Amino acid sequence: MDFIKYLDGGFSVIENLEVSGAREGKFGVTIIVSRNSTASAVFTSNKVVAAPVKYTKNAIKNGLISAVFVNSGNANCFTGEQGLKDCETLVELLSRDLKIPKDEIAISSTGVIGREMPIDIISKVAYESISNLGSEPENSLAAARAIMTTDTFPKECALEVTLTTGETVKLAGITKGSGMIAPNMGTMLSYIVSDAVIPANEINKALKKAADVSFNMIVVDGDESTNDTCLMMANGASGIDVVKDGKIDPNFQEALNCLCIDLAKKMARDGEGATKFIEANVYGARNLEDARLAAKSIISSSLFKSAVFGGDPNWGRIVSAIGYSGCDLNPDIVTISIADDEDDVDLVRKGEILAFEDTPYLERAEKIMQSKNVTVNIDMDLGDGCATAWGCDLTYDYVKINAEYTT
Amino acid sequence: MDFIKYLDGGFSVIENLEVSGAREGKFGVTIIVSRNSTASAVFTSNKVVAAPVKYTKNAIKNGLISAVFVNSGNANCFTGEQGLKDCETLVELLSRDLKIPKDEIAISSTGVIGREMPIDIISKVAYESISNLGSEPENSLAAARAIMTTDTFPKECALEVTLTTGETVKLAGITKGSGMIAPNMGTMLSYIVSDAVIPANEINKALKKAADVSFNMIVVDGDESTNDTCLMMANGASGIDVVKDGKIDPNFQEALNCLCIDLAKKMARDGEGATKFIEANVYGARNLEDARLAAKSIISSSLFKSAVFGGDPNWGRIVSAIGYSGCDLNPDIVTISIADDEDDVDLVRKGEILAFEDTPYLERAEKIMQSKNVTVNIDMDLGDGCATAWGCDLTYDYVKINAEYTT
Numbered sequence: 001m002d003f004i005k006y007l008d009g010g011f012s013v014i015e016n017l018e019v020s021g022a023r024e025g026k027f028g029v030t031i032i033v034s035r036n037s038t039a040s041a042v043f044t045s046n047k048v049v050a051a052p053v054k055y056t057k058n059a060i061k062n063g064l065i066s067a068v069f070v071n072s073g074n075a076n077c078f079t080g081e082q083g084l085k086d087c088e089t090l091v092e093l094l095s096r097d098l099k100i101p102k103d104e105i106a107i108s109s110t111g112v113i114g115r116e117m118p119i120d121i122i123s124k125v126a127y128e129s130i131s132n133l134g135s136e137p138e139n140s141l142a143a144a145r146a147i148m149t150t151d152t153f154p155k156e157c158a159l160e161v162t163l164t165t166g167e168t169v170k171l172a173g174i175t176k177g178s179g180m181i182a183p184n185m186g187t188m189l190s191y192i193v194s195d196a197v198i199p200a201n202e203i204n205k206a207l208k209k210a211a212d213v214s215f216n217m218i219v220v221d222g223d224e225s226t227n228d229t230c231l232m233m234a235n236g237a238s239g240i241d242v243v244k245d246g247k248i249d250p251n252f253q254e255a256l257n258c259l260c261i262d263l264a265k266k267m268a269r270d271g272e273g274a275t276k277f278i279e280a281n282v283y284g285a286r287n288l289e290d291a292r293l294a295a296k297s298i299i300s301s302s303l304f305k306s307a308v309f310g311g312d313p314n315w316g317r318i319v320s321a322i323g324y325s326g327c328d329l330n331p332d333i334v335t336i337s338i339a340d341d342e343d344d345v346d347l348v349r350k351g352e353i354l355a356f357e358d359t360p361y362l363e364r365a366e367k368i369m370q371s372k373n374v375t376v377n378i379d380m381d382l383g384d385g386c387a388t389a390w391g392c393d394l395t396y397d398y399v400k401i402n403a404e405y406t407t
Numbered sequence: 408m409d410f411i412k413y414l415d416g417g418f419s420v421i422e423n424l425e426v427s428g429a430r431e432g433k434f435g436v437t438i439i440v441s442r443n444s445t446a447s448a449v450f451t452s453n454k455v456v457a458a459p460v461k462y463t464k465n466a467i468k469n470g471l472i473s474a475v476f477v478n479s480g481n482a483n484c485f486t487g488e489q490g491l492k493d494c495e496t497l498v499e500l501l502s503r504d505l506k507i508p509k510d511e512i513a514i515s516s517t518g519v520i521g522r523e524m525p526i527d528i529i530s531k532v533a534y535e536s537i538s539n540l541g542s543e544p545e546n547s548l549a550a551a552r553a554i555m556t557t558d559t560f561p562k563e564c565a566l567e568v569t570l571t572t573g574e575t576v577k578l579a580g581i582t583k584g585s586g587m588i589a590p591n592m593g594t595m596l597s598y599i600v601s602d603a604v605i606p607a608n609e610i611n612k613a614l615k616k617a618a619d620v621s622f623n624m625i626v627v628d629g630d631e632s633t634n635d636t637c638l639m640m641a642n643g644a645s646g647i648d649v650v651k652d653g654k655i656d657p658n659f660q661e662a663l664n665c666l667c668i669d670l671a672k673k674m675a676r677d678g679e680g681a682t683k684f685i686e687a688n689v690y691g692a693r694n695l696e697d698a699r700l701a702a703k704s705i706i707s708s709s710l711f712k713s714a715v716f717g718g719d720p721n722w723g724r725i726v727s728a729i730g731y732s733g734c735d736l737n738p739d740i741v742t743i744s745i746a747d748d749e750d751d752v753d754l755v756r757k758g759e760i761l762a763f764e765d766t767p768y769l770e771r772a773e774k775i776m777q778s779k780n781v782t783v784n785i786d787m788d789l790g791d792g793c794a795t796a797w798g799c800d801l802t803y804d805y806v807k808i809n810a811e812y813t814t
Contacts, residue, residue: 024664045731046727046730046731047730047734047735047736048729048730048738049730050728050734074803075723076736077723077726077727078677078723078726078755078760079760080739080758080759080760082730096812112721112723112760113721113724113727114722114726114755114760115723115763115764116763148521174420189495226723226726226727226730245545259600275708300804302709302809302811306805306808306809307809307810308808309806309810310809310810312809314486314520315521316482316485316519316520316522317520319455319484319485319486319520319633320453320455320520320633322454322455323453323454323455323456323633324452324453324454327454328454329454329455330483332487348485348521352487352489353485353521355486356522356523356694357519357522364541385561394806394807394809395806396803396807397715398709398713398806399713399801399802399803399805399806400803401713402709402710402713402714402717402801403714403716403717403718405712
């Protein structure tokens with residue numbers, strides 16, 4: 001898409017935006033200051049929600065946010081009344097120091113569930129983070145780093161989009177993974193800022209659309225977190241309104257989709273213990289919902305994820321995963337291929353198996369399965385539903401990381 | 408339950424029943440000959456079903472089965488017309504040799520999906536298996552062994568039940584796991600024979616009830632197989648009718664439930680790579696369906712399964728797994744405890760967290776999590792729905808087994 005230009009520098013590309021991050025051991029604090037921004041967010045659909053999710057759901061109701069406080073190391077979940085008090089303590093700290101009304105501050109947490117917040121340590125790291133606020137690329141990187149838990153690399157993305165009017169606006173975001181990643185919104189913390197002018201209700205619509213094709217289409221382990229939050233702010237620094245005649249500029253929506261997909265793919269690639277990245281493309285499904293079910297089922301299958309780790313072209317597990325996903329499927333007409341950057345081979349063509357033992361198909365498939373990036377393509381030939389989902393392999397290290405997380 | 412007496416010897420406890428097993432490398436053949444039995448079966452709900460499932464669904468329609476042929480090593484799934492022809496070839500072989508009408512023979516397969524059946528090897532092993540038919544305990548054990556794939560031990564169970572009339576009948580069964588194990592019927596091959604007199608339609612009703620509290624309540628990896636079959640036969644050798652006035656004897660139903668639960672628990676215990684057995688008991692759910700959702704969600708969570716492997720009492724992951732299961736939950740009144748054979752400790756009591764760091768609760772919890780058998784008890788205090796589910800930990804070896812399965 002030639003109207004989108006990816007940029008380096010993360011949040012630093014946005015005017016009137018200051019961010020920071022600081023860390024002490026496993027406790028990190030990220031702060032995003034984007035004064036007087038219109039804002040909206042999507043949250044976890046888990047029925048057990050962390051205190052900061054409850055707090056921020058309320059804070060964001062008026063559609064105006066000036067700062068976001070995020071801590072890593074403790075999820076502040078299942079922490080009762082004390083959990084909500086801790087949210088207020090941290091929001092007050094930020095409010096006092098930055099002279100921002102309390103009701104314009106959002107808060108998120110990620111980490112261990114069911115442990116009281118170590119409020120002294122987090123406050124200390126918070127003051128350090130505040131003293132680091134800035135607008136440089138290194139500030140964005142520090143912000144992306146401080147929200148990490150088991151992530152192995154910081155995740156940020158920035159881009160400039162040329163609107164259909166010829167004007168340009170910018171979007172930037174950071175995110176963290178990398179376990180407890182499953183469909184149904186969020187499954188992560190993501191913060192997006194744009195310099196566009198856009199009302200909060202339009203942010204809400206655009207963000208939901210973008211989340212549906214990005215964050216909701218990745219799976220690491222099928223566990224949906226209690227803290228998932230994707231929050232977007234628009235500070236209007238560009239002076240350019242992306243909503244005309246009640247309609248959002250389609251190029252802006254596409255750019256937001258691309259930004260979210262870029263962040264989501266980085267999360268999948270950095271799934272806990274992952275050594276390989278998996279993309280599942282489903283075409284020709286009966287409808288969009290079926291396509292999403294099938295694509296997510298493939299990347300969720302522990303058996304297929306293990307096979308990818310082992311470099312084993314066990315496409316029977318792909319067929320099986322589609323079969324139990326609940327989507328319509330006619331095995332007699334399905335086409336399945338796998339691909340990497342160099343090769344693309346049909347394993348099943350219109351229901352006919354090609355990849356039997358001792359065939360060149362299976363040999364090529366085995367080679368593809370050794371790649372770092374494995375793409376699965378399914379053409380169901382039943383309709384025009386299509387969807388893409390992203391995930392990673394299931395490895396010894398996933399087990400190791402999660403066997404030892406709290407201890 | 409004092410009307411149930413567990414017996415040794417597996418299938419050997421049933422009169423007029425001959426079974427056998429033989430194996431060559433990864434290809435095994437189990438044969439069960441129970442002439443003129445009424446029969447019914449439940450099958451996988453995966454939309455991709457193996458050729459033998461299609462074949463047996465048809466064969467069992469008339470409610471009369473005299474023999475079952477089972478091969479391991481190849482699932483005969485996604486094998487097109489040839490797959491169905493291979494079923495007929497094997498059924499004919501058995502029919503000819505044992506003088507049983509073809510339409511009284513059921514067939515099952517388990518193993519790799521999407522590979523043509525090595526019909527020569529399987530026929531050869533089939534002849535060997537036929538020549539081994541017998542009624543001794545070792546025949547039953549051989550039958551239980553020959554259907555194994557990645558299972559580490561054979562699984563059989565036998566019992567005698569005293570009916571409400573004072574008469575006794577017997578039930579025996581074998582099963583195999585141990586990957587691709589997920590809710591929604593079956594997820595395994597199981598064969599049950601009783602010496603009771605019971606019409607096929609009553610077997611069907613009783614078997615569905617038993618499967619709902621046993622096979623459908625275990626999860627190893629959430630992948631549902633294309634070949635799942637649970638087939639039950641009654642050969643009437645005892646001459647005792649367990650259906651009186653159109654109602655099945657409640658003790659017989661209870662005994663069938665117990666037999667299926669025993670087999671299901673053995674499957675969960677032998678889940679691929681498992682080192683620990685997990686039981687999740689949910690009480691006080693809004694209704695039965697909610698209780699089942701919650702119990703299965705706990706034992707399905709990759710995060711909690713990894714925590715059990717690591718011996719880490721990360722009960723936050725239990726709460727989270729219930730939260731995304733879709734069941735009703737009020738975190739403010741829930742009680743969560745974990746137990747092993749020696750201790751039972753509340754972690755959360757009516758919403759209040761007890762197991763904070765440096766408390767005796769957490770210390771005891773850590774000790775329990777080191778046990779081979781970990782039980783999780785949840786009281787949701789919302790109604791009278793209760794359910795139990797069984798599973799195993801997620802280990803390095805699960806990944807290893809499934810990374811290398813076909814290669």
